[in-house]
Amino acid sequence: MVELVSANNLHVAINNIEILNGLTFNISDEPNVIALIGPNGAGKTTLINTIMGFNNVIDGDFKIGTQSIAYCPDTPEFEPELFSLEVLKQSSFLAHVNFDESRAIKILKLVGLSKYTKQKVGTFSRGIKQRLGIASSLILKPKLLFLDEPTSALDPLGKQDILDLIKNLSKYLVVVISSHELDDIQRIAKSLIVLNNGQIIYTGSMQKFIDYENSFYKKASIRTKDKYSYGTILNELQKKQINLLKCDPDNLEIFFSDSDFKIVMEIAYLHADIINCICKFDMSLTEAFKMAVINK
Helix, strand or coil: CCEEEEEEEEEEEECCEEEEEEEEEEEECCCEEEEEECCCCCCHHHHHHHHCCCCCEEEEEEEECCCCEEEECCCCCCCCCCEHHHHHHHHHHHCCCCCCHHHHHHHHHHCCCHHHCCCEHHHCCHHHHHHHHHHHHHCCCCCEEEEECCCCCCCHHHHHHHHHHHHHHCCCCEEEEECCCHHHHHHHCCEEEEEECCEEEEEEEHHHHHHHHHCCCCEEEEEECCHHHHHHHHHHHHHCCCCEEEEEHHHCEEEEEHHHHHHHHHHHHHCHHHEEEEEECCCCHHHHHHHHHHCC
């Protein structure tokens, strides 16, 4: 494998304020979806801009192993009077890349824009512009593609289409997604770079990140049939000194540590007529992220 990006103790400052503080990570050329996540102000945009060459590194070792990098913003905008092919031709010209019309047509087909080639860009919806933005990036033949909030403000069907497209692209190149839509991230990403306060707090497999946080916070829940039943079960759990994580009377559900699951099952057995369900949960990426960043 070839390292596309390599950083060791990377420090970046903007207007004399240090934004990235001692980052160490690698991005290899193995096709993949890597999610760059973190709370607002964590340094995600600064890191992307640094890799794109827009920020000066003040300290640390930082190497870019490829010039084939492309970026698509969350709201790509184009000259409204242009057609899709003209946009790709313009992108090629601005990036000093030879324009191949036959290849451009294939890219438009790949991103699902074949039937829009005779429409002016100004008539496109946000979802279609998102696809065109990705196409404009792909025409540059990138080995590394950055997508900033690619599913933001899209309806469920448009969101699924973009996720399917990204998953397909990840068979051929490295796609790095910066997004707050963690449920979307969990559906397509294999790897994570987690930033907080300008530092990397995790880099590696997404599943290992979830499993690690889950090992500290495994949970289960019991749901009752009505409010009277809810009170009865809550009282029984308290008498047994069950570790209650959250009580939700509006939804008639009580969350508890799964280390107490056997005891709660015994209580549920004795009150089976007033219990709707009892179950264990697999932690989501959103929950793991909260545990790693917000609750620490």
